[in-house]
Amino acid sequence: xxxxxxxxxxxxxxxxxxxxxxxxxxxxxxxxxxxxxxxxxxxxxxxxxxxxxxxxxxxxxxxxxxxxxxxxxxxxxxxxxxxxxxxxxxxxxxxxxxxxxxxxxxxxxxxxxxxxxxxxxxxxxxxxxxxxxxxxxxxxxxxxxxxxxxxxxxxxxxxxxxxxxxxxxxxxxxxxxxxxxxxxxxxxxx
Numbered sequence: 331x332x333x334x335x336x337x338x339x340x341x342x343x344x345x346x347x348x349x350x351x352x353x354x355x356x357x358x359x360x361x362x363x364x365x366x367x368x369x370x371x372x373x374x375x376x377x378x379x380x381x382x383x384x385x386x387x388x389x390x391x392x393x394x395x396x397x398x399x400x401x402x403x404x405x406x407x408x409x410x411x412x413x414x415x416x417x418x419x420x421x422x423x424x425x426x427x428x429x430x431x432x433x434x435x436x437x438x439x440x441x442x443x444x445x446x447x448x449x450x451x452x453x454x455x456x457x458x459x460x461x462x463x464x465x466x467x468x469x470x471x472x473x474x475x476x477x478x479x480x481x482x483x484x485x486x487x488x489x490x491x492x493x494x495x496x497x498x499x500x501x502x503x504x505x506x507x508x509x510x511x512x513x514x515x516x517x518x519x520x
Contacts, residue, residue, distance in 0.1 A: 332519055335360050335370040337396075339386045341378030341411060345504035349512045363391045372405040372495075372519050375412030377466065377502055380438070383411055384427060400431050405495035407515040413498040414438060414469055421472060432493045433475030440470045440487065440500075454482040454490055457510045463489065463501035470500045495519065 334350055336343045338359035350357045360366055360373075373396065375383075387393040400406050408416045415428045419435035447467060451460040463484065471488035474480050482490035482499075489500040490511075495518050503511035 331356060332371045332516060333358070333369060334372050334374060335366070335368070336374045337376060337383070337412075339378065339383055339390075341376035341383075342409075342502060342504050343374075343376045345502075346374045346376055346409075346512075349504050349509055352509050353512060353516060355516065360392065361390075363395070366392055366395050370404070372407070372515070373400070374515075375406060375408040375415055376504070377410030377412065380411040380414040380428065381426065383415065397429050397431075400429060400496070403495060405497075405515070405519045406431075407497045407499075407512075409499050409502055409504065410466065410468055413471070413500055416496060416498050417471070418475075419473075420469075432491070432496050432498060433478050434471045434488075434491060434493075434498075435473040435475075436469045436500075437472045438469050439467050440472075450484060452482055452484050452489075454511070454514075455479070456481065456514050459510070461503065461510050462506040462508050463499075463503070464505045465489075465501050468500045471498070492518070 334357045338361050347357045416432040417436040418430035421437040479492045497515050
């Protein structure tokens with residue numbers, strides 16, 4: 331049985347746990363360094379504020395072990411702020427530290443602030459029906475580099491991508507009832 335670690339420093343981590351439970355998958359929360367030492371098959375990085383999350387990761391001595399495990403092949407799924415953490419480039423933030431393990435550049439708050447939040451449905455590669463997409467002060471992927479597979483676009487902007495065993499979405503699939511995106515991630519785990 332797969333066991334998924336979920337970073338629980340801020341954001342909709344409980345909703346990710348509920349989605350995994352619906353799929354019959356065991357999860358546990360990462361709140362401190364000792365939590366990271368548990369056996370796991372993958373990691374979910376929920377939304378929140380990426381700069382704050384990065385600071386907390388450093389303060390809790392979690393940044394290096396998580397980065398090392400992702401680089402060593404641990405499957406990871408990042409939503410919204412998680413997408414920014416996985417981006418190797420972020421528009422206007424060339425010197426801000428992040429995991430940077432996916433070959434893409436992203437634009438923070440690309441759809442605007444809180445008033446720029448919206449809901450839509452759109453097709454996503456690997457899923458046989460349009461999926462609900464909730465965007466909250468969302469980024470989008472501005473440029474897809476070599477090895478990055480674009481999975482979904484909305485209004486001409488890339489909002490979901492995959493690279494190896496890493497998945498990133500600009501939207502929050504955990505805030506809807508459709509488990510398809512989480513199931514797609516589970517299928518990516520060896």
